[in-house]
Each structure stands twice: as structure tokens, then as C-alpha cells.
Amino acid sequence: MPDWADPRDLDPEVRRALRGLEARNATRVAGHLVAAGSLVDEDPAEALAHARAARDRASRIAAVREAVGVAAYHAGDYAEAARELRAYRRMSGDPGYRAVLADCERAMGRPEVALRLVREALEGSPDAAETVELRLVEAGARQDLGEVAAARLVLEGALGGRPSPEALDWDDPGTARLASAYADLLAAAGDEAAARPWQEAVAEHAPDDDVEVTEIEETADEGGATAADGAPAPEDGAALEAPPGAAPGLDPAAGRDTGGRAGSPADVRRGGRGRGGRAAR
Structure with a gap:
């Protein structure tokens, strides 16, 4: 320790x-x-x-x-x-972590499962921040399946339909993240003419955004996705006392950009209560 x-x-x-x-x-x-x-x-x-x-x-x-x-x-x-x-x-x-769980399915090579989880989460009326994460995972899963055109439609829809860099609210973090993913998707699809203005806008308005399109590494899930908690019951005892203003320990609701894979949420979030996943890798 x-x-x-x-x-x-x-x-x-x-x-x-x-x-x-x-x-x-x-x-x-x-x-x-x-x-x-x-x-x-x-x-x-x-x-x-x-x-x-x-x-x-x-x-x-x-x-x-x-x-x-x-x-x-x-x-x-x-x-x-x-x-x-x-x-x-x-x-x-x-009920949180829906985008994170969908992204985990992507990472384990199960984009179809990821899409199902995204669809179920979207039916639950997520807030705006979680919706961004879910759409990014959805677009990434479509890319994993080779459905680049479908991935493009997902991001375009999330950006309002027929988006243009000049019309976006770049002060909104979710919009900036979607735009970054869209720029990378266009470039990865070989549409350099369409990608260029988006890349320039991202460089100008969101220079610290590390979203990029790369290949994912599959992780084998040897034990399946079933949770287990078979440890012995805890013993009774005294509670810990903390001084006023104590800093949090592991706070999963505090987002952190993990960069990387298209469609993976960039912040780990608790559904509607916090933030939910890593975005567009």
C-alpha cells in the first residue's frame, strides 16, 4: 500500500x-x-x-x-x-455505464452486441452527454462491421444532419467530439476533400481532442460477461471517519479522455447521473 x-x-x-x-x-x-x-x-x-x-x-x-x-x-x-x-x-x-458496456463489447470483437446495447440504451431516453457517447460507440461498431456509410450517417445525424463545420457550436464538448470523429471517419474512408475542412475546423476549435480512427485490439472474454460475487459476507465493524473536504478516491463519475478507438466513449460515466464511456476511437 x-x-x-x-x-x-x-x-x-x-x-x-x-x-x-x-x-x-x-x-x-x-x-x-x-x-x-x-x-x-x-x-x-x-x-x-x-x-x-x-x-x-x-x-x-x-x-x-x-x-x-x-x-x-x-x-x-x-x-x-x-x-x-x-x-x-x-x-x-x-442503470448507468451503458455506453461503456457497449464499448467493451466492441473491444471484445462483438460489434453486433454493442449495437444492440446502444439501441436499448437509446430507447431509455439518455441525456445529451450519454447520447453523444452512445452515438460514437454506434459509429465505431458500424466501422468494425465494415459499414462505413452507415457509420457516416450515424455521425451526421448526431451532428444535426447535413452538418457543416461553420454551423456547429464548437463550445459544446459533445459536438466537438462528434465532429472530431466525423473528420477522422471521412479521412479513413478516403474522402480527403470532405475531410479537409473538418480537420481544419477541429484543429482550430478542438486542438486538444485526441480522437482518432484506429484498428481495435480484440480482447478474449474467457469467462463470459456474467458477474460473480461469491466472496464471504463482510464482517460488521466501525465506519471510517474522514476530515472535512476529503478528496474522493476512485470516482468513476469523473470523466477522463482515454483517447483511441473510433466509437469508444472518452469519459467513463454513469448513464444519466454522470458520464458514460470513451468516445470515437
């Missing part, structure tokens, strides 16, 4: 969820969660190791399973991410 991982820095909501654990165990779990949350950007593999260590001690805590799923997603272990986030959803009743 890193010396700097102070269990008192854990998010209060997660800290409350650990109250059923024996006091010493709760402190260890909290420390691992704080370490995972602090490392997820710079060292996602190490963050995942800490999240797994927390799961080994508290697998029946929904927030712990959520932490493992988020860390696994950032570390590129999409099979584990899908299993853990499904376990979290089942245990907590939170």
Missing part, C-alpha cells in the same frame, strides 16, 4: 458503503480504493491491481466492484470491465 494512500481521503459515499466491514479491513479497502483512484490516469494497470486488492477483501460492496470495472476499462481489460460493471449495476440498481 503506498504511504500516500490515506483511507480518510475516500469519497464519503463510498466510505459509508464500507461500514459493514471490520474496521481494519475497511481501512485496507479504503486505502486500495484511494490508490486506485489516484493512479487510474497515470498508471491504470497499477490502479487495477489496487482495485482488485479491494475486491479481494470486499467483493460484496457495489462501489468496490464499480472501482474494479472502471480501472479495468482504463487498463484495457474489457472483459473484466464488463463483468465488474454489470455486477455493480446488479448490486446497486444503478
Whole structure:
């Protein structure tokens, strides 16, 4: 456990969820969660190791399973991410992470399943931010299937239909992300004339956007997508106390751009409550 991982820095909501654990165990779990949350950007593999260590001690805590799923997603272990986030959803009743789960299916070489999950999520009236993530995953899944024209229609529809760079609201992050994906899609399809004005607009208005179209790496899901939480029941014990203003540990609702694959949500989000996935890789 890193010396700097102070269990008192854990998010209060997660800290409350650990109250059923024996006091010493709760402190260890909290420390691992704080370490995972602090490392997820710079060292996602190490963050995942800490999240797994927390799961080994508290697998029946929904927030712990959520932490493992988020860390696994950032570390590129999409099979584990899908299993853990499904376990979290089942245990907590939170319907979020729909775009992330669809993106995991893409990464595991199942674009048809990804499209089904996107369709089901869109039927649930997602908010604007999640809709952007879902459309990006949808476009990426169409690309995976070789349906470039269909992917183009998805992005054009998300941008309002027959979009032009001059007519967009570039101050809207979702619009900028969709436009970046659209520019990359046009270039990947060999339509350089159409791609050029979009690429120039992206360079001008969203120069820090790292969305690009690349080939995905398939991840084998040896265990399937079924979640399991068969660890022994936690022991009763004292809750952790935290000083006022404590920083959160692993906060899956805090978005982070992971770059990469077309159609993968760029931020990990909780459906309508937070943010939901990685976008257009």
C-alpha cells in the first residue's frame, strides 16, 4: 500500500458503503480504493491491481466492484470491465455505464452486441452527454462491421444532419467530439476533400481532442460477461471517519479522455447521473 494512500481521503459515499466491514479491513479497502483512484490516469494497470486488492477483501460492496470495472476499462481489460460493471449495476440498481458496456463489447470483437446495447440504451431516453457517447460507440461498431456509410450517417445525424463545420457550436464538448470523429471517419474512408475542412475546423476549435480512427485490439472474454460475487459476507465493524473536504478516491463519475478507438466513449460515466464511456476511437 503506498504511504500516500490515506483511507480518510475516500469519497464519503463510498466510505459509508464500507461500514459493514471490520474496521481494519475497511481501512485496507479504503486505502486500495484511494490508490486506485489516484493512479487510474497515470498508471491504470497499477490502479487495477489496487482495485482488485479491494475486491479481494470486499467483493460484496457495489462501489468496490464499480472501482474494479472502471480501472479495468482504463487498463484495457474489457472483459473484466464488463463483468465488474454489470455486477455493480446488479448490486446497486444503478442503470448507468451503458455506453461503456457497449464499448467493451466492441473491444471484445462483438460489434453486433454493442449495437444492440446502444439501441436499448437509446430507447431509455439518455441525456445529451450519454447520447453523444452512445452515438460514437454506434459509429465505431458500424466501422468494425465494415459499414462505413452507415457509420457516416450515424455521425451526421448526431451532428444535426447535413452538418457543416461553420454551423456547429464548437463550445459544446459533445459536438466537438462528434465532429472530431466525423473528420477522422471521412479521412479513413478516403474522402480527403470532405475531410479537409473538418480537420481544419477541429484543429482550430478542438486542438486538444485526441480522437482518432484506429484498428481495435480484440480482447478474449474467457469467462463470459456474467458477474460473480461469491466472496464471504463482510464482517460488521466501525465506519471510517474522514476530515472535512476529503478528496474522493476512485470516482468513476469523473470523466477522463482515454483517447483511441473510433466509437469508444472518452469519459467513463454513469448513464444519466454522470458520464458514460470513451468516445470515437
